[in-house]
Amino acid sequence: MRERASGAGRAVEAVFREEHGLLLASLVRRFGDLDLAEEVASEAIEAALVHWPVQGVPARPGAWLLTTARRRAVDRLRRDRAYAARLAALQVEMDRTGPVPPADTAADLPDERLQLFFTCAHPALPAEARGALMLRCLAGLSTPEVARAHLVPPTTMAQRIVRAKKKIREARIPFRVPGADELPERLPGVLQVLYSMFTEGYAASSGPDLQRPDLTGEAVRLVRILYRLLPAEREVAGLLALILLVHARHEARTDADGALVLLGDQDRDRWDRAMIEEGATLVTIALTGGPPGPYGVQAAIAALHDEAPDLAATDWPQIAALYDVLLVLTPSPVVALNRAVAVAMRDGDEAGLALLDQLSGEERLRGHHPYHAARGDLLRRLGRHSEAAAAYRRALDLAGSEPERAHLRRMLDATTRPPV
């Protein structure tokens, strides 16, 4: 489809990407089969690429695509004897919903993407497939694009997606929005997938680039959709706030050569003020009307960073206090690490280092390069250069992306070079 995209095709490609998730969700709801839905959705888009440049884009492109896709699905089911029984069942459904309305007078399409979010993030699916399915089904990325986003070969990704779809179909993972009683149990899984997608894009775990704007951009887009669908869920607002407030800094996080620029050295004029403002408004929503959730608290921390004129003038006491709250909500060594860094800024490097050293026994931090890098920074600031060098070396052994490694090499050089 993309290969043959002409000028007109490119013009409507944005429309397709927007419509794809909606279209797919509607088709999955009607036919209960993700594979069939994907096939007829892409056929409908192909048909649009042929017809729209000639006949013009219909007034309601989404309804046009859905009508076309539904007709193709029924044709396919008729041709396929294995689906005969299902067709009979679906025919009842089609009769019940009446004749397909003409595309340009159809009532507003129901937004069924929420069901798809919960299906893609179902805990019965392998964790590695959940984000991939969301990018494929809700963001409308092609399998090679999803593979690129996950840094795996397209064949590996294709197998993962095929296996996940097979499980959805054959184990009959339902397409449904969890009830109000189940939502507290199921929503965190959906948020976790989206948050992981964003963090992988924000700080790539490997590869030549520090950031993966393709991935962060899609994560922001998907969380925006989720927030539109679940505006009353404060943690969804919290997650959207968090990723906007962090994403707002992404231009300033690398220099012209792609090298890492630390928070304290960033040109704050390059931070996206509109995004910060939007994020700050959402933080208020996330923290109002009940006990805070972990995403809301993290967003509040990000907001304090974004609102500070420079590193020294940052409200470190409040950030450290928010980390105390976060540590209660989601106790983890990584949160404790971040808290220690904030305490170092509030109470001095010695205090921070003491907290970091208390964490040295944590299994999860032993192979976590930010832990060793943070220790290196504090030891260096305290003038303990040989210990700092050892910590930086350890971080370098573990670090992922090339810009992060280059940064650690610079720090290592700075601690091993004889003072001038």
Add this chain to the structure above:
Amino acid sequence: MKYMLLINAGAIDAEGGAAECDEQDWAAYDKAVREAGILVSGESLADLVTATVVKVGADGARTVVDGPFAESREVLGGFYVIDVPDLDAALEWAARCPGARGSGSVVVRPVADFGA
């Protein structure tokens, strides 16, 4: 849609039963499954020491040996086959099963449907 709930006992008590739930829990669960009208079949297996393995080799020779002796701590203790609309419903019933508690676990497997 039929699902098999394979009940793996974790810790085993002196009598060979699951250590973390009692007869009453099982009786209550069994009653609930029956009353919900979803029960296809279900059995509790006798103690593992009573199990025997039969194999037939390529030459047709039959070997019968004592066992199997579990290599893991998990021991298949019994099963239910239930008929429910989808996986979420099956997972809900699996979660209610006493065998899922503590060191036990329940594996949920859809029963293959060959369109018969």
